[in-house]
Amino acid sequence: MPQPPSPLDAVVFDMDGVLTDTETIWDEVRRSLAAADGLPWPDGASEAMLGMSTPEWSQYMAATVGVRGDAREVAERVIDEMARRYHEHLPTLPGAVEAVTRLAARWPLGLASSSPRRLIDASLDALGIAACFRATVSTEEVARGKPAPDGYARVCELLGADPARTVAIEDSSNGLRSASAAGMIVVAVPHQAFPPAPDALAVTAAQVRTLDDVTPDLLEALAPPR
The missing domain is CATH 1.10.150 (DNA polymerase; domain 1)
Structure with missing residues (x-):
């Protein structure tokens, strides 16, 4: 049975610290x-x-x-x-591949990473999830890195997505600030080694412990009504 229309346009992942434990x-x-x-x-x-x-x-x-x-x-x-x-060895965070495939079945996915293009492509290929992403952007491909909004704004542009209806999944202080500055719905999955600052967590719509908690139901509950 076809799924009902979603109040969200897309979901955009960070990579280092969210998908890969790098x-x-x-x-x-x-x-x-x-x-x-x-x-x-x-x-x-x-x-x-x-x-x-x-x-x-x-x-x-x-x-x-x-x-x-x-x-x-x-x-x-x-x-x-x-x-x-x-x-x-490319260390992967628990639930990363499962979260990507789970959300890709519901929405277009993007990726906004501070890694150089060479490492983005190598990582997604190694994890077997490159085909899940419709748009990937390295901050070396835009004018400014995080906490500026440039990378996230560019991914939304490539996806044809309204930032206000797009979820960003981030771990770091600068990443959370970047997604918020782009006008997105921000979900924090804090990394234990580099916990986000309180002011960065303050801009989030939700904070979860692991990627297993990032479910379609959670994300749709955060979306503004159509």
Whole structure:
């Protein structure tokens, strides 16, 4: 029997920290570059870079942390090591594949990630869910990374979706702020290693413990009436 029309247009996932458990790997790799160059890790650097686009975090690493090379060289060093680590093992958060397939059966899906395109494509292919997404955007493909709304706004544009009727599923402070700034319905699935700040959680419509809690019934209950 056909499903009744939904009050939602689409659902957009973040990737790192929501589908793949890679936020800690990014942190380890960046810290290892600083350590290899004999540099201390600045307080707050890990949190500051969550959600930044590749040009933004590589410039931060070069200018603020002080690692060797310019932003382009720093990005290349980090992404090469991330790709090597992914090839060895891509950790997936519990329920990630199931959540994507469950929601893809009901709505068009998008993805807005701070990862570079190379790692987005490799991750979705490795998880076997690339075909579930109608639009994917890396923040290196828009003007500004998270917490700016650019990545989420672009995914909604590609999906032909009204942001006010589109759910964003995020974990980080900057990701939550980004989706909210784009005018979306924001659901937080906080990552234990990098819990969101109270002000970021304040913009969410719902907070859940795991992706198993992200059900069609929950998301439709958050949608404005048609």
